[in-house]
Amino acid sequence: MVSKIVFGRGSFSQLGEILEPKRVNRNAPFIYFVDDVFKGNAWLTSRIPLAYDDKIIYVSAAEEPKTSQIDQLVEQIILDYKERPSGIIGIGGGCIMDVAKAVSIMLNNDGESKDYQGWDLVKNPAVYHVGVPTISGTGAEVSRTTILTGPERKLGINSDFTPFDQVILDPELTKDVPKDQWFYTGMDCYVHCIESLNGTYLNAFSKTYGETAYELCKEIFLSDHLTAEEAQDKLMMASWHGGMSIAYSQVGVAHAMSYGLGYLLGVKHGIGNCIVFDHLEEYYPEGVKLFKQMKEKHNIQLPQGICANLKDKEFDTMIGVALSLEPLWENAIGKNWKKKITPEVLKALYQKM
Incomplete structure (x- = not known):
């Protein structure tokens, strides 16, 4: 189960307070995966508590996550930073939640993400990861799976290491959903x-x-x-x-x-x-x-x-x-x-x- 949950309108503003005790050091950034519909949306992005080498990576939800996409993101993070991130934060709908969960798993597990499609194949705990849903319904913020389309099948990484360590449920973030x-x-x-x-x-x-x-x-x-x-x-x-x-x-x-x-x-x-x-x-x-x-x-x-x-x-x-x-x-x-x-x-x- 998700061990820590915050609920309430405006609770997104608590993100910085929640994350700061989890920062390993200045060289271990927080990586934010954000739905690209919020690119240029200062109402949301200006409230993301960036510091040191923290980074926002905008991700399109036009297509559902692929194993190849996850592997590319993991490789990019490993090449760009000397240390593993302090945490991975997903801000968006179910696709972004799944990307954040999958990347946090693969940063601490060898091989390709397609190798972990199935039930209880993950060996090592994921990097600390946080989910902030901006649309409601998928249940991705609470589930123990991350649905990925691989070269041979569409199947989740189902494991006890998949669920988020922290979720922020702020209904205000869903106000502009079509x-x-x-x-x-x-x-x-x-x-x-x-x-x-x-x-x-x-x-x-x-x-x-x-x-x-x-x-x-x-x-x-x-x-x-x-x-x-x-x-x-x-x-x-x-x-x-x-x-x-x-x-x-x-x-x-x-x-x-x-x-x-x-x-x-x-x-x-x-x-x-x-x-x-x-x-x-x-x-x-x-x-x-x-x-x-x-x-x-x-x-x-x-x-x-x-x-x-x-x-x-x-x-x-x-x-x-x-x-x-x-x-x-x-x-x-x-x-x-x-x-x-x-x-x-x-x-x-x-x-x-």
């Missing part, structure tokens, strides 16, 4: 709840978090009584609780198939989950029904026909990525999932998208 992105990322949280609460891995711990996040999502996306600030606060809490729920259980069908879309077509995670979940009535009937109500209420038009012109080999690639995520299928279907989830079943579902 509506479509707000919906897609919020639905990532909603799908986390549905897949966790309907999974075979469910337990009392994950259920408590999942139910809280689920109720918050219903209030945020279906009610009319919340102010903008209340909705921001509640979605940040829903994201946290949804992430905690899957950290102690697992996700399911939508995430497994979304990884296939992301690997082959580059579809970003939030919208990919929405595209897939829209067709999963057979697996999550009540959840999909409510999702369609949310989609209609907020006038969201999902992309159609993204798989219409794919060849059999391309379908096979997506299916292979999806089927490789065995814990997700076992959570969704049970231990005998391979008898029910065949390549033919998945191809028929992908063809609807």
Whole structure:
């Protein structure tokens, strides 16, 4: 679990106070990975507490993180500085959170990041790392995984060394998120709840978090009584609780198939989950029904026909990525999932998208 958390509007201003005791020395910088949408945004960037050799590296979230990108960033830091950084700070959405977590791991572990895609392969603790989400829903700020697209698969570095040492939850930072992105990322949280609460891995711990996040999502996306600030606060809490729920259980069908879309077509995670979940009535009937109500209420038009012109080999690639995520299928279907989830079943579902 994340050991230290600060929550509150304006709490981003505490970042310097939080980091300073963690500075190893003047030659060991803090490296800030910041979503490049904030480049030139003085309201946020002027509050980043730079000192000595600290550095901001702007990272685009237009595409999801790749293992090659992580390896390049790690090499750049090692070449530029005599000492390992005092800490890595990620400021942005789920992609930036994942970059910060992956880089902090790879600075203390040999080899390439693709070698650590999987479960519990990391040997050494990560460099001290801090997450500051500027959009809510992914749960990346709390999860024990960092999702990367590698040369052979899209899969996270899942380990006990992955979670942040410190998270700052400041809902004020989410105030300028575009509506479509707000919906897609919020639905990532909603799908986390549905897949966790309907999974075979469910337990009392994950259920408590999942139910809280689920109720918050219903209030945020279906009610009319919340102010903008209340909705921001509640979605940040829903994201946290949804992430905690899957950290102690697992996700399911939508995430497994979304990884296939992301690997082959580059579809970003939030919208990919929405595209897939829209067709999963057979697996999550009540959840999909409510999702369609949310989609209609907020006038969201999902992309159609993204798989219409794919060849059999391309379908096979997506299916292979999806089927490789065995814990997700076992959570969704049970231990005998391979008898029910065949390549033919998945191809028929992908063809609807």
